[in-house]
Amino acid sequence: MNNDNKTAPKYSRRHQLEQILPRLSREHLEHFLLETALRDIELRETLLIHFGEYLNTSDPEEAKYRETLQRMITRHQNQTGFINLESAQKLSAMLESLLESARQATTPPSKTIDLCMAMISSMPTLGDHMDDSEGHIYRLMRVTCVVLWECFSVLPPESQAQVFNRLLSEYANPIYLDLDLDSFLLALLKDLAKSNREWQKACLHQQDRLLKEVKDDKWRKNYLLEQLNDLLVTWHKK
Structure with a gap:
């Protein structure tokens, strides 16, 4: 069998860079x-x-x-x-x-x-x-x-509170609901607040405020009510 046509080993780009970089000043x-x-x-x-x-x-x-x-x-x-x-x-x-x-x-x-x-x-x-x-x-x-x-x-706890409040404020922007992205933020908030009663209260208060703002939009109101019920079930507050 003729081995003359065997191709040389092909090195990955990472391997090639690892060879070059140490040689550069x-x-x-x-x-x-x-x-x-x-x-x-x-x-x-x-x-x-x-x-x-x-x-x-x-x-x-x-x-x-x-x-x-x-x-x-x-x-x-x-x-x-x-x-x-x-x-x-x-x-x-x-x-x-x-x-x-x-x-x-x-x-x-x-x-x-x-x-x-x-x-x-x-x-x-x-x-x-x-x-x-x-x-x-x-x-x-x-x-x-x-x-x-x-x-x-x-x-640290103080930074956690700042980030949580920042997320909660961002979640309140109706554009995320319009883009069907609100569920990602709410799932994150729900998980972060699972062991913090004050944060849970803040989430529920925010959800209540959003419900009051929808007025005659029945679809949005029903959707927010479903989310509120999910929060209550998750945190065992029924």
Whole structure:
């Protein structure tokens, strides 16, 4: 049997990079990364999100993340402001990659939650301007809530309360119900409040307030009543 036609082993991109990077000097690597990031918008924004904590600015992290996410969204919009299916796939992949990176142990939990909150507040923009025929928004919302839940328990009590109240306030925005995203937020709130009576009261109060605001919208009123009953059953408050 002729072995001359045997192909050489194909190394993965990761393996190739692991061979190259140790041989580069720090100066060479810094210069290459800087020049590449200046030309590559997606790489630049990814670096700014992951390492924005090192910037000398007094702006809250969540606000910086929102600005960065908005720039990413704007870049994928066409002239009419719409994000077509192909661009939606690319943008969603980028956003999911950011979330996956943020859930790594090397990222401080507070930074990860800031990114998650910025991501959640960006969902209405995506819902209004993106072709979501493939369910990208639902997947992003689900992953975002999971990542936030994973980090929540390691926060100090005061920070936990701040995040919970921020989520509760966000949930009250009717746009999430219009986009069928409210259930993700309510499921997260319900789980976070399962051992905290004060938070449970806050959720029930918020649900009661939303019910009073719907007025003659029978469908929305019935939907909110179903959610309220579910909360009562979950927390054994019947």
